[in-house]
Amino acid sequence: MTDDTLPATLAEIRDEFLSLEVKDRLQLLLEFANELPELPERYADHPDLLERVEECQSPVFIFVEVSPEQVVHLFATAPRESPTTRGFASILVQGLADLTADQVLAVPDDYPQTLGLAEAVSPLRVRGMAALLSRTKRQVRERAA
């Protein structure tokens, strides 16, 4: 992976995880989980608009908006009882904020594997985050002009 294609916020999040001991990476993931914003009303009232990410062990739903200026906005929701999944979603919501469709599509697919979380949460669970990213990209492709 080259940093040429990795947006600054995602790179910062990665470096923050890698600077910590494995145990503390879990705590950081929990902080992200707690920061996942609530869905805006237009989605909270319309669960049918959201796409379920089946590969995650816990239910997580996402929806991507692409503005006329081609700026991507990712919305995600997962239950409080699924903090790991919430943490994964929150990393992407923060890391992809204000990026253009092209920038999102250029994010390396293996980004979730670069956070040093495999040891802390297991490779199986990290795969759930990879699925979140790939579904986000697919929705961007569908919605970008």
Added chain:
Amino acid sequence: MPVPHDPSPKFAQYAHPERLVSTEWLQERLDDPGLVVVESDEDVLLYETGHIPGAVKIDWHTDLNDPVHRDFVDGEAFARLLGGKGIARDTTVVLYGDKSNWWAAYALWVFTLFGHEDVRLLDGGRDKWIAEGRELTTEVPNRTPVEYPVVERSDEEVRAFKDDVLAHFGNPLIDVRSPEEYTGERTEIPGYPTESALRGGHIPTAASVPWARAAAADSTFKSRDELDAIYRDEAGLSDGDDVIAYCRIGERSSHTWFVLKHLLGFDKVRNYDGSWTEWGSAVRVPIVRGPERGEVPSA
């Protein structure tokens, strides 16, 4: 000193009442030095959001599975894990977790592989504890490490491998996955690789009994009568049967294993942890698609 059993009348109906404790019982014994409470969840971070005071955490994936081989940890790693959590060989361990104790039952089954004798489940698990408004804390207990002996796993009695299943035809098999997984309708999501199997369906002759049917709405186990109706009357099990349960990776079937072994008292029950991720990808093993159980394959 051994910790007494929970005398709740509900548990007396089961074959091995000593394997369950109630939330009330546990609440009163949280400070008992002979007892350690262990939380085991599907979500690796759930414990960190709040847990029963004094409880330690054991994660099914990062603690109990070998990081390299598809197998459980060995005796040395298990001894290190338990000793480090202040659990001695004669400690009473009470396990609880999310999702009707699905993962706690898996941990209990792994403890059984190592012959840890006194291991019990909190009936209703994490959900019931919370629903009753009982205390949670984010404080991680600082338990003094103790010596836990290095015990080699004994897999024969409660664990089945693929070859055991192939040799088992003619005896009952219980498939605890969802009906869609059982029929083979669902193996993967179109266009998305999962860690699923290459083929869909079920092992010939297996009865479909989704694991969660054994759990009541409040996450506790259903009554003896209800469980008998499901596993004996419906699935056709009877006394003396040699039973193998399986799911996708052996987690949900640990829950069923607990029900059959400890609540209904079947002597010979094994969990096939290779389950569908192994069977559904293995070359030339028999598979049945659709809702019918299928026939015993001819050798």
